[in-house]
């Protein structure tokens with residue numbers, strides 16, 4: 074690590090103590106962006122990266138609600154408004170007991186670069202609460218969402234900050250939050266994305282992150298004259314992103330053999346086809362059960378409690394669950410087993426040591442800020458449709474999504490190709506994301 078990177082990281086660490094995830098995300102960007110700044114006079118001595126690691130503002134608030142047995146519950150809510158240089162803050166809301174400032178700052182920082190890559194005018198933000206929707210009734214989730222939005226509504230708006238879903242926040246939660254915003258503000262507006270189709274949602278938004286990840290992985294494979302056809306694919310997670318990654322990978326001719334949740338993974342040697350995936354969607358989206366329930370209907374599959382799927386031999390790996398879910402040992406296992414492509418559906422699922430393993434082995438490796446950008450890009454398309462008061466067909470949205478993923482791939486190739494022809498997609502995504510935000514910040518003066 075160069076002296077300038079070390080000094081920068083040291084100062085960020087000092088100002089942001091006890092925030093390991095945030096520091097990890099900043100370090101990964103600094104490693105590639107600081108050398109780029111040093112080569113480009115235009116970006117020098119403007120403190121651009123120093124400004125980008127400081128949030129525009131952070132809102133932290135109390136969320137009080139009453140559970141089904143009449144007990145008062147208290148949670149902590151957050152919204153990080155990270156950077157609005159290129160558009161209104163945009164990024165999801167996460168409800169998970171692990172939510173804290175470090176995790177949300179890492180996500181908001183990543184989101185700024187990701188949104189820049191989408192080609193659409195969206196700044197970076199992220200929010201959430203340490204609320205655990207698991208085991209809660211529908212009414213409890215609704216009361217929590219209403220209490221959360223009662224405070225959040227003061228800080229967001231269709232031209233200011235437009236939240237959406239993330240872990241623990243899907244169509245149900247977005248619906249409850251939208252209803253409360255409308256009630257408080259008497260305003261029917263595109264203040265959230267991921268809405269239901271009957272009240273301003275976009276077709277293909279639920280599918281977009283998973284589909285987009287597979288489109289991106291496919292673009293990487295195409296650079297090697299390859300495709301998904303006949304490939305064995307290992308997927309982690311079984312939520313929104315994982316489900317649609319499995320659907321698209323299967324449609325493109327891949328055989329997906331694993332899915333997981335925080336308790337373990339299932340391995341189905343015959344492949345998780347469309348019928349089996351419908352069952353997983355029922356387990357996860359309606360019954361809100363565990364991935365192990367898959368064996369109730371498909372007893373030939375195996376369940377590995379407390380384990381992650383990276384030990385399974387595969388050609389392509391799609392980590393779609395959560396941050397730091399794929400470590401150095403697991404990366405070595407994937408490489409040793411002949412994996413050729415890893416494309417992140419989740420945000421920062423691969424630890425920095427694991428990323429280095431993939432890059433050293435010259436694998437096709439895509440960082441989430443590029444490969445999972447299809448979700449927020451389609452949220453951007455939802456915002457456009459809301460502004461136009463129109464709704465586009467599935468085909469039209471999917472075509473635009475494909476076009477955006479191709480454009481992101483091209484940007485990564487432009488900024489990430491080294492002299493040997495190897496594409497460092499991490500470097501490419503970081504620099505391409507940085508350039509657009511930095512240019513806008515320079516044009517807007519010292520703010």
Ligand SMILES: NC(=O)C1=CN([C@@H]2O[C@H](COP(=O)(O)OP(=O)(O)OC[C@H]3O[C@@H](n4cnc5c(N)ncnc54)[C@H](O)[C@@H]3O)[C@@H](O)[C@H]2O)C=CC1
Pocket residue numbers: 238239240241242243282310311312313314315333334335336393394395396398418419420445446448449
């Ligand atoms: N929903 C979206 O449009 C986007 C989501 N992402 C990222 O994708 C990832 C998954 O998000 P969603 O599918 O939306 O959430 P979800 O709530 O629908 O699913 C989350 C999945 O991760 C698993 N999970 C959670 N914590 C875990 C842990 N500690 N260990 C193992 N598995 C765990 C859950 O069991 C579930 O399968 C997250 O990193 C999120 O930030 C990224 C871009 C957009």
Ligand SMILES: O=C(O)CCC(=O)C(=O)O
Pocket residue numbers: 163164165166184187235236237238239266420445446448449450452
């Ligand atoms: O669609 C959005 O605004 C949120 C997507 C998101 O949270 C993400 O890209 O991580």
